[in-house]
Amino acid sequence: MLPFLTPYRHGFVRAAVCVPLVRVADPAYNAERTIALAERAAAQHAAVALFPELGLSGYTCDDLFHQSALLDATEKALGKVLAASEDWETVLLLGLPLRVEHRLLNVCAVVQKGTLLGLVPKTYLPNYREFYEKRQFASGRDVATREVVLLGQTVPLGSDLVFTCTNLPDFALHVEICEDVWTPLPPSTFGALAGATILANLSASNITVGKADYRKALAAGQSSRCLSAYLYSAAGPGESTNDLAWDGHALIYENGERLAESARFSEDEDLILADIDLERLTQERMRQTSFADSVHDQRERLSAMRRVPFLFELPNAELPLLRHIERFPFVPDDPTLRDAHCYEAYNIQVHGLHKRLQSAKIEKLVIGVSGGLDSTHALIVACNTMDKLGLPRTNILAYTMPGFATSDHTKSNAHALMQALGVTATELDIRPSCLQMLKDLGHPFHDGEPVYDITFENVQAGDRTSHLFRLANFHNGIVLGTGDLSELALGWCTYGVGDHMSHYNVNASVPKTLIQYLIRWVAAKNLFGEEASRILISIADTEISPELIPGGEGSDKPAQKTEEKIGPYALQDFNLYYLTRFGFAPSKVAYLSLSVGDSYDLPTIKKWLEVFLWRFFKTSQFKRTCVPNGPKVGSGGSLSPRGDWRAPSDSEATLWLDELRANVP
Numbered sequence: 001m002l003p004f005l006t007p008y009r010h011g012f013v014r015a016a017v018c019v020p021l022v023r024v025a026d027p028a029y030n031a032e033r034t035i036a037l038a039e040r041a042a043a044q045h046a047a048v049a050l051f052p053e054l055g056l057s058g059y060t061c062d063d064l065f066h067q068s069a070l071l072d073a074t075e076k077a078l079g080k081v082l083a084a085s086e087d088w089e090t091v092l093l094l095g096l097p098l099r100v101e102h103r104l105l106n107v108c109a110v111v112q113k114g115t116l117l118g119l120v121p122k123t124y125l126p127n128y129r130e131f132y133e134k135r136q137f138a139s140g141r142d143v144a145t146r147e148v149v150l151l152g153q154t155v156p157l158g159s160d161l162v163f164t165c166t167n168l169p170d171f172a173l174h175v176e177i178c179e180d181v182w183t184p185l186p187p188s189t190f191g192a193l194a195g196a197t198i199l200a201n202l203s204a205s206n207i208t209v210g211k212a213d214y215r216k217a218l219a220a221g222q223s224s225r226c227l228s229a230y231l232y233s234a235a236g237p238g239e240s241t242n243d244l245a246w247d248g249h250a251l252i253y254e255n256g257e258r259l260a261e262s263a264r265f266s267e268d269e270d271l272i273l274a275d276i277d278l279e280r281l282t283q284e285r286m287r288q289t290s291f292a293d294s295v296h297d298q299r300e301r302l303s304a305m306r307r308v309p310f311l312f313e314l315p316n317a318e319l320p321l322l323r324h325i326e327r328f329p330f331v332p333d334d335p336t337l338r339d340a341h342c343y344e345a346y347n348i349q350v351h352g353l354h355k356r357l358q359s360a361k362i363e364k365l366v367i368g369v370s371g372g373l374d375s376t377h378a379l380i381v382a383c384n385t386m387d388k389l390g391l392p393r394t395n396i397l398a399y400t401m402p403g404f405a406t407s408d409h410t411k412s413n414a415h416a417l418m419q420a421l422g423v424t425a426t427e428l429d430i431r432p433s434c435l436q437m438l439k440d441l442g443h444p445f446h447d448g449e450p451v452y453d454i455t456f457e458n459v460q461a462g463d464r465t466s467h468l469f470r471l472a473n474f475h476n477g478i479v480l481g482t483g484d485l486s487e488l489a490l491g492w493c494t495y496g497v498g499d500h501m502s503h504y505n506v507n508a509s510v511p512k513t514l515i516q517y518l519i520r521w522v523a524a525k526n527l528f529g530e531e532a533s534r535i536l537i538s539i540a541d542t543e544i545s546p547e548l549i550p551g552g553e554g555s556d557k558p559a560q561k562t563e564e565k566i567g568p569y570a571l572q573d574f575n576l577y578y579l580t581r582f583g584f585a586p587s588k589v590a591y592l593s594l595s596v597g598d599s600y601d602l603p604t605i606k607k608w609l610e611v612f613l614w615r616f617f618k619t620s621q622f623k624r625t626c627v628p629n630g631p632k633v634g635s636g637g638s639l640s641p642r643g644d645w646r647a648p649s650d651s652e653a654t655l656w657l658d659e660l661r662a663n664v665p
């Protein structure tokens, strides 16, 4: 088995996109520069390395393409690269002009370990505005043969080739050339439907103002629509600037996400690398059933496509993961993106509640406000919803309900918040009714014994819920739920008569790490005024606790620290995202978590992942199979049985735990 610390162990392959220095009509020089970059890609254990369109001759040769001397020399240059490739595992994608059936094709030679695996011709030749390719070239559609003899090898030729790695079947490659992806039906679409996970484009796109963004949109769009990776390499320094300019734009995209991009306009050659998550792509194809429907519709064409097998010896060495992994998948590192996510999450929540109140013709909300994160955020959403409905915020009946372990700190924050927001604030002491219930149960706490068991905890959570529901009846309102996605994943809520239940829950699809950030975001935007912002920051800074078990004598702090019990939310939200959104095995989740490169070491990651697996797969699904309504907020996140997550409440967790224990050192 490969070492744990290599991307190749976890379903990734490494891709390189190269922008060599070229000299127009100097194939010997171009071969030399190509070999130098290919060697670098091979040394980095890349599985594939892409070069630009017509890179061995230069793209801008114009009518020189019809000079035999140039064509002969370019074939010779290919022979040189082919010979150099003997020792490399990396599959090289090289651009050159090639004579076939008395026509000139613009092709990609697919080369590995001294073998010509295939030749892929350009299908769509641009012949408009600055482009005159039809003057020199024919399309791949214009030749009848499906095989040529080149440099002594018999090689398949066509845009219908899918290069499939026999020992890593998810690694399947399709190639197209520049303009091909500018068309409504790019050849790579069929490549993807035929099973290719990596689509490569050899390009020689000249640069004009704004065009780089357009290329990125194409790469993002094609990779998303095809649930694939998209590699793109535009020609760079050295191409003729007779009438055009070249920026050496190299891109690696995966399912709409940019993994790597070159610094453009460099006067030097360039090479970018990224590790592509093939498992993520194949998981996505399995999940998105419309992908298979498209295969069905195109089956005639797809079944005629040809597979070219090749072997890629996996590097048996520790390698760093060349890919940025964020600790907080629900809260992006990039400030602009994060701001946009917060705006959307918040508005989705408000929109959901707005519609529910309107359609139920109910104008009042009942909510328990603890001074903790979840109820604070739900209260903010409630206020904004009332504002939008044109109803007074006093229609929000907010109750702070101290129990046996409520700290002065959270209680005073709860009061201050309710006042600053202008809602109807009431304090309701639950201790008498809890004591009554503990007495009815015969619980020793009623007789003064410090027994703080689950019953003691849930009596308080249940009593609050019981009060809130009856208050809703009494005032003709609905109970606003506050429990978040992370708690639902971990089963960290009191079932039924407890914080599990409400009439509508705006937080059900919002993970704790995002709630924490949303509260800071609302404060930073000062959406509810200075005083509210100050309190929001204080709440966001408070240690997370359910406050159900009292601290020691004279202590104002509750005994429970949630994250000591169920693990840091930073880790558990990470686990939640990768397990439920992508279906990755626990060992891969641990590997990704370690690849974040922050202060969490592997034993810590493993320990809390084990807790997550046990709680998520074994003990808490019954809580998720019956949850109140609430809007789905993020792509990685709804556990509603009516939406994203339908699962048996009586399954085993052994499989996941064993996989973790067996495969994580």
Ligand SMILES: Nc1ncnc2c1ncn2[C@@H]1O[C@H](COP(=O)(O)OP(=O)(O)OC[C@H]2O[C@@H]([n+]3cccc(C(=O)O)c3)[C@H](O)[C@@H]2O)[C@@H](O)[C@H]1O
Residues within 6 Å of the ligand: 454, 457, 458, 461, 487, 491, 492, 493, 494, 495, 496, 498, 499, 545, 546, 548, 562, 619, 622, 649, 650
């Ligand atoms: N598979 C299954 N199908 C159907 N029912 C099942 C079941 N497994 C257990 N049960 C039943 O469910 C009971 C367990 O569920 P439950 O009554 O909810 O109790 P439980 O999950 O044991 O306790 C709730 C936990 O959530 C924590 N909590 C509560 C409230 C708020 C927060 C917070 O921080 O936000 C945290 C609290 O500290 C405690 O650890 C079992 O005693 C059993 O009766």
Ligand SMILES: Nc1ncnc2c1ncn2[C@@H]1O[C@H](COP(=O)(O)OP(=O)(O)OP(=O)(O)O)[C@@H](O)[C@H]1O
Residues within 6 Å of the ligand: 367, 368, 369, 370, 371, 372, 373, 374, 375, 376, 399, 400, 401, 402, 403, 406, 464, 482, 483, 499, 544, 545, 546, 547
């Ligand atoms: N002292 C309290 N007063 C009023 N409501 C409370 C109180 N404690 C808990 N609740 C209600 O029960 C819900 C669950 O309690 P819990 O303490 O888990 O959540 P929270 O305090 O809002 O946020 P966090 O989960 O971050 O602590 C709260 O969101 C709140 O609606």
Ligand SMILES: NC(=O)CC[C@H](N)C(=O)O
Residues within 6 Å of the ligand: 053, 126, 131, 177, 178, 179, 180, 182, 203, 204, 205, 206
């Ligand atoms: N070489 C090409 O096929 C270039 C055409 C493409 N539309 C571009 O501008 O990049």
